[in-house]
Structures are given as C-alpha cells and as structure tokens.
Amino acid sequence: MDTTAGLSRAELLRVADAVAQEKGISAEEVLQAMEQAIQTAARRKYGQEHEIVAEIDRKTGELRLYRELEVVEEITDPDRQILLEDARQRNPAAQIGDHILDPLPPIDLGRIAAQSAKQVIVQRVREAERERQYNEYKDRIGEVVVGEVKRIERGDILVDLGRAEAILRREDMIPREMFRPKDRVRAYVYDVRHETRGPQIFLSRTHPGFLAKLFEQEVPEIYDGIIEIKAVARDPGSRAKIAVYSKDSSIDPVGACVGMRGSRVQAVVQELAGEKIDIVPWSPDPATFVVNALAPAEVTKVVLDPDAKRIEVIVPDEQQHIAIGRRGQNVRLASQLTGWDIDIISESEESERRTREFRELTQLFMENLNVDEMIAQLLAAEGFGSIEDVAYSDLAELASIQGFDEEIAQALKERALEWLEARDEALREEAEQLGVAEDLLAFEELDLASVVALARGGTKSLEDFAGLAADELLELLPDAGLDEATAGRMIMEARVRLGWIEPESAGGEEIEEVASRS
Secondary structure (H helix, E strand, C coil): CHHHCCCCHHHHHHHHHHHHHHHCCCHHHHHHHHHHHHHHHHHHHHCCCCCEEEEECCCCCCEEEEEEEEEECCCCCCCCEEEHHHHHHHCCCCCCCCEEEEEECCCCCCCCCHHHHHHHHHHHHHHHHHHHHHHHHHHHCCCEEEEEEEEEECCEEEEECCCCEEEECHHHCCCCCCCCCCCEEEEEEEEEEEECCEEEEEEECCCHHHHHHHHHHHCHHHHCCCEEEEEEEEECCCEEEEEEEECCCCCCHHHHHHCHHHHHHHHHHHHCCCCEEEEEECCCCHHHHHHHHCCCCCCCEEEEECCCCEEEEEECHHHHHHHHCHHHHHHHHHHHHHCCEEEEEEHHHHHHHHHHHHHHHHHHHHHHHCCCHHHHHHHHHCCCCCHHHHHCCCHHHHHCCCCCCHHHHHHHHHHHHHHHHHHHHHHHHHHHHHCCCHHHHCCCCCCHHHHHHHHHCCCCCHHHHHCCCHHHHHHHCCCCCCCHHHHHHHHHHHHHHHCCCCHHHCCHHHHHHHHHCC
C-alpha cells in the first residue's frame, strides 16, 4: 500500500475502490483511513504540535492539507491559535471560538513517512473491516455457519467464513474431534462481541442450540413451525436429549424427528461425531415430562415437590441403573432437559423407607399420645404424619377411621393438643434461657421450634437473622423444609422489618443475591 506515494489523483480514488472491494468495506472508510495516514505523515514534516487536517476530494482525488487554528482574543499556543483580526482577513465572518483552516503546501509522501502512512492505512482498514464483520454477524447469533479451517493456534481454530474470520475454541469443540487446515467445519454462532483485539465471532459445536439448529435443517416440520423444540440437553460427543412438541395432533413429533428408518436423526448424529440422541415428547405436565425424559428407563411412581422444583422418581430395582445411567448421565441430562432436580429411588429402597417411616411414626404416636401399638399404626396408616396432624384434624375425619369412634377421636385430639402445649412451653423456657430477642419471637415467618433451633446456633435476634445468607439459614434449619428461594424471601422480609431496605426493593434480584451468597 506504499504506492500512495506519488499516486495521481485518479489513481488514488481507484486504489480506494479496489481496497474497499477486496475488504468488503466502503470506499469512504478507505479514503478516511488515507486521510488519517496523510495527517500522520504531515505532522512528521510540520511538527507534532500542529493540528493537521488532510482532505481528499471525493470526486477529483485532489489532496489538500490544512493547519487547523482556533480563533482567540489572546494567543497562548501560536501553533494552534490565531488572533481574531488575522482570522477575519481570511474569513470576515470569523468569531471567537471558531476554527479556521490555514492551507499548507502539498507534501511528497514518497520522500517522508510513506511506510508510516501505509501502517496507518492498513490499521484503519483492518478496523473498518472488523467493524463490518461485527455489524454483519451480531444479528446472526443463533445461526449455523459453514467455514474452512484457516489455522490452529494452541488448540483453538480460526475459521474462514468467507467475508469474516471466526474462532472455534477448544472447549467449544466436541471431545476427541480433530480438524486440519482446509477442513470444512459447521458450527453455531453463539456470541459476537467487541474485545481488546477487535470484534470477535465465537463459534461452538457443543452448544445445545447447535443440536436444535441441525434438527431444524433436517426436519421440515420444525423449520415450518409445526413441530417445536422445547428443550435440549447435551453431553457433547456422548449423549443428548431433545424434547419436541407437535402443534398438529396428527403429526408424531418423535417420529418426524427420527425420520424414515432413522435417516433424519442419523444425519445429525453423524455431524456430532456419533453423539447418541434421545428424542422425547414434551408435556406441559412436569411428572409426564420427567418420565418421558428418563427414557428408556421405566417409572413406577413420581412424587413432586413444586416449591423446591424437585421430583422423586420410583423405578423397579432392575431399572435403577438404566434410569441413573453411566456415571449418572441419563438422570443428569433428564434434569437439565426438564429443569427439575430428580431423585431416583428403587422400589426396594422406597419400601424400606416407607417401612422405616411407618415404624417411626407408630413409635411417635405411642410415646406422645399414650396409645397402644394398634391405634398408633392405624393413625400412621391413615396418613397422619405428625402430632400436629392429629391435633388439628377434623373430628369427624378422625372418628371415621375403622375401629375408631367419636370418643376415641376426641381423646386423641385432646392428648395431641396437650402434648403440643407442653412442648411449646418447654420451647418458650429454652428461648428465655438462650436470651432470644422479642423481635425474633414475634417474627411470624418462623415458628417457635425454628426460633429455638436458630438460637441454639447463635442467631438470637431479628438483626442476627437478617444478616444471614440463605445457605446459612438452610444449614441452621435442616428439618424446616425450606428451599433457597423461600429462605431468601424470609431474610429479605426481616431486612424490610428492620428498615434496612424499602419494601419495594425486596424483589426477585435481591432475593437471588441473598440466596447466592456463600
């Protein structure tokens, strides 16, 4: 590009057009780069203290140089200022604060900093080219592109996309996948952003969106919007699960994605280096969706805890290893796909647990309600899980248990209420001995047993409670059945009560912040 030295006017414009076409940018950007380069070179000749302006006529290619001067009443910098009366000799309309251009004689780029000018032009053109790439690809995030491996640097691959260059990092490649220069590579554009070395286009072959886009290319019903991909979970290069839903009840979403003799899914599998893909039907019912996601394992029963977004799945003993999968892969992918925490329990484990819980409840009722084993077992069998359940149950419901009558039911309720009253009295005495503050005792988010449990751990006032993080609260109250979100909400409520924050500030983001502190 050092041919800028001594170029004719017409040749200057032709060079700008040629560079613009080669780099895919506008001729105006190239001409601006040339002006910048000429300004840099002119400062070397006239001195860095001058503010030099270079102009290339966009029609004729004529180059003009000026020194920019500020119009002032009193000169403090003679290299960049001019008195008002002198300025008005050149422009009668000049005012204080205006800037005028003082023509300079042309310079011969061939004899001065042609190399420096070339470097400036190359740099400016490269910046303009990268900006063009950024503007072109920032709206293409989420698309699949095909390029050629240009070179490999420390495991990362630079991919030539034709009019742009992208990077496919080692961690975004499928394990054990190898590429060589000139290989064709297909990948997913997951990010386009400015970095210190300029705009960068980031590609991935491990992103869940890549799998979804590959199915969209292979399955016309997905492209047409008849079948919708609801969720994707991947263990790149090993196994994946994809949940699909058909808006047309006459079309089987799983069958459409599998294709005739598996042709469609096999095309995706080959692109992903043999990654096994489970295609499961999506369902708005969480229990059904989780059961589908755990395929090929069979499920006997599910128990949902919506507040904690946790689901317990009971499977036959011989199916447990299938449901969990090798190194927990099947249940992990199912959990990612559905967004639920999944606990896999075998039927024998469930039976043992139920027997143990039944035995413990029977013992609880016998000891605290002073009843015989048969009555205690009847209560446990009917689903009464605590003394509170008995105390606050409906009298008619209690009396309707086989072998019970209204007299027995009334006696059981009275004994349960007496036990609870005695327990609460003991808790109140312990709270007083521990020095629990009244504001914590009055905090309705906590029951008395929880308050005492907190005090045993050193949390004795509402201020102490408000200073906790969610994980600390969960550790102090392991048997309270709290999850992080509920714990965070309780702590935020305490902070509002104390006036630490305004009520409207105790929103979702703040609760998440409390929950995430550790």
